[in-house]
Amino acid sequence: MTNDHILSTLRARFGEATFTDVEEQFGLLSVTIEREQLIEVMHFLKEGELGFTFLTTMCGINYPNNLNRELGMIYHLHNLPTNTRLRVKTFFPVLDPVVPTLTPLWATANWMEREAYDFFGITFPGHPNLIRILNVEDMDYFPMRRQYPLEDQTREDKTDSFFGR
Amino acid sequence: MAETTASPITMVDAPDGLEGQGFFATSLEKVIGLARSYSLWPLPFATSCCGIEFMATMGSHYDISRFGSERPSFSPRQADLLMVMGTIAKKMAPIVKQVYEQMAEPRWVLSMGACACSGGIFDSYSVLQGIDRIIPVDVYVPGCPPRPEQVLDGLMQVQELARNESLRRRNSPEYQALLASYNIK
Numbered sequence: 001m002t003n004d005h006i007l008s009t010l011r012a013r014f015g016e017a018t019f020t021d022v023e024e025q026f027g028l029l030s031v032t033i034e035r036e037q038l039i040e041v042m043h044f045l046k047e048g049e050l051g052f053t054f055l056t057t058m059c060g061i062n063y064p065n066n067l068n069r070e071l072g073m074i075y076h077l078h079n080l081p082t083n084t085r086l087r088v089k090t091f092f093p094v095l096d097p098v099v100p101t102l103t104p105l106w107a108t109a110n111w112m113e114r115e116a117y118d119f120f121g122i123t124f125p126g127h128p129n130l131i132r133i134l135n136v137e138d139m140d141y142f143p144m145r146r147q148y149p150l151e152d153q154t155r156e157d158k159t160d161s162f163f164g165r
Numbered sequence: 166m167a168e169t170t171a172s173p174i175t176m177v178d179a180p181d182g183l184e185g186q187g188f189f190a191t192s193l194e195k196v197i198g199l200a201r202s203y204s205l206w207p208l209p210f211a212t213s214c215c216g217i218e219f220m221a222t223m224g225s226h227y228d229i230s231r232f233g234s235e236r237p238s239f240s241p242r243q244a245d246l247l248m249v250m251g252t253i254a255k256k257m258a259p260i261v262k263q264v265y266e267q268m269a270e271p272r273w274v275l276s277m278g279a280c281a282c283s284g285g286i287f288d289s290y291s292v293l294q295g296i297d298r299i300i301p302v303d304v305y306v307p308g309c310p311p312r313p314e315q316v317l318d319g320l321m322q323v324q325e326l327a328r329n330e331s332l333r334r335r336n337s338p339e340y341q342a343l344l345a346s347y348n349i350k
Contacts, residue, residue, distance in 0.1 A: 135291065136256045143290045151288045158288065 001050075001082045003029040009050060014041060021089070030087040035073075038090055039100050045077055045086070046105055052077035052086055055106040058113070060120035062094075064146045070094035071120060075102075094145075101126040119144035177203065194332050201245070201271070202324040203233035208244035210264060212251030215278035215310040219250050227313040232320055241267040246323055247300075250310075252280040253293045265300045266349060270335045273323050276302045277316060279309045301343055 003024055010019060014037065021032040033041055045052040056076040064070055069091035077086045090099065101124035102109035113124045114133040121142035124130055132139065141148055151158075180199055182191030207229070209219055222229050223237065238244035241264045253261055265274065276296050279285035282305045284294035296302060303326055306319035334340055344350060 134256075148290070150290065152284065152290055152292065152294050155284070155288060155294050157283070 001079065001084045003027070006050060006084070006086060007031070010041070010044075013044060013048075028085055028087055030089065032089045032091065035090045035092055035099050038088075039102075039105075041088065042075070042102060042105055045088075050079065051081065052079050052084075054078040054080055055102065055108055055112075056085070058102075058109065058116065060116035060122050060144070062120060062144065062146050063091075064094075066091065068093045071097050071122060073099050073116060073122065097122045099124055103127055118142070121145065197332060198328040198330060201330075202328040205232075205234050205246045205273070205320070205323060205327065206236050206238040206244050207234050207246040207248050207275075207320075208238050208241055208264070208268070210247060210249045210261060212253060212257065213280070215250035215281065218310040218313060219248065219277065219316060222313040222316045227317060229317065229320065232317065232324065234320060241265075242269065244268055245272060245327075246320075247272065247274045248277060249274065249281045249296050250277040252285065252287055253296055254291055255293050256291075258293045258296075258299050261296060262299045262349075271327070271330065273303045273326060274300055275304045275306065275319050275323055277306045277308075277319065278311060279307060282307060285309060299347065300349070301347060 006029055007019070007022060010031070018033055018037055018041070019031040021030070023030050044050070054077065056078045058073060058075045061072045061074060062070060063072070071094050072089055072091040075088045077088065078084070079086075092099065097120070099122055101113060103113065103124075103126065110128065111133060113122075113127055114130060116122045117124065117127075117130050118132045118135050119142060131137075135143065143150075177199065179189065180191050180195035182189055182195070184190075209216065209223075211217075211219055221227055229235065234246070241247070245268075247265055247268060249261060265272070274296075276282045280287060280292070281296050282302075284292050286309075288294070293299070304319045304322045306315050308315055311319075331337075
C-alpha cells in the first residue's frame with residue numbers, strides 16, 4: 001500500500017479540500033484535517049478499506065505563534081498487515097481546546113487523551129474519565145503549554161548571576 | 166603457626182565512665198546512644214540510580230552490615246533511619262512524607278544524591294527540589310550518584326548523631342517547632 005494510494009482513497013472519500021499540509025517525511029505520510037471531520041475520517045481509516053486498525057500513539061502539541069491554530073493533536077495510525085503508517089494532525093485555537101474523543105473507536109485512546117488533557121488542557125467531550133493521569137492531582141495549570149516555564153519556580157539557589165545571564 | 170595477637174573482631178570502646186572492680190558507671194544517655202548508633206535499621210526509599218548504588222552498599226563488598234545496619238527495614242514502623250535515594254517527583258512527595266510520619270521516634274533521615282538533596286539536574290515543574298521541603302533531613306550525601314563509600318560515610322555521620330543525641334532532644338520545644346514547621350503532627 002503506497003502513500004499515493006492512501007491519499008487518493010482519502011480524497012476520493014472526503015474531497016480534495018479536507019486534507020491540507022500533506023507531506024511525506026521518511027516515507028511517512030502526514031495529513032492535516034479539521035477537528036470537525038476527525039471522527040468521520042478516523043472511523044473510515046479504521047473500519048474502511050485502508051485498514052488502519054491500530055492507534056500507535058497520540059499527543060498534544062503547542063505552537064503559540066500560529067494564530068488560532070495554537071494547539072494541536074497528532075495521531076499515529078498503523079496498518080499492521082501491510083506495515084504502513086499514517087500521521088493525522090488537527091489544529092485548533094488555544095481558547096477553544098476541544099477535540100472529539102476517539103475512545104469509542106480505540107480503547108487505547110483513553111489514557112493518551114488523559115495525558116493530552118493533563119499536559120495541554122485539551123478536553124475531549126465524551127471521554128469516560130477525563131482527569132489528570134501523570135501530574136499531581138491538584139496542579140492548577142497545564143505544564144507543557146509554552147507560556148509556562150519548564151523550571152521549578154520555587155528554587156532560590158539558581159540566580160542568573162551563576163549562569164552569566 | 167605464628168601466634169596472632171590482634172583480634173579479628175573490633176569491639177566498640179566503652180563510653181566515658183567510672184570504672185572499678187566489678188562495676189562500671191556511666192550515664193544512661195551514653196549507653197543508649199551507643200546501642201542506637203550501632204543498630205540503626207535503615208528503610209531504603211530507593212527511586213532511581215542512587216538506589217542501585219545503595220544495593221552495592223548493601224552487598225557483600227561494601228557491606229553496610231559492618232555498621233550494624235544489616236537489617237533493612239521495609240516497614241517504616243520498625244525503621245530508625247529513612248534513606249531517601251533518588252529523584253522524588255512531586256507526586257511521590259506525599260508518600261515520602263507519609264513514610265516518615267509512620268516511623269517511630271527517634272528517627273533520622275539521610276538524603277542520598279543530588280536529586281534527593283536539591284532536585285539535582287531535574288529543575289523541572291514535576292520534580293521536588295529537595296526532600297527537605299517536606300521532611301527534616303539529618304545528613305546530606307552529595308553526588309550523582311554517590312559512591313558506596315560516601316553512603317557509608319553518611320551512615321557514620323548518622324551514627325555520630327545518634328550517639329551524641331540527648332535523650333530529651335525529641336521532646337524539646339526546638340524539635341517540636343522543627344516538626345511543626347514541616348506540618349508534621
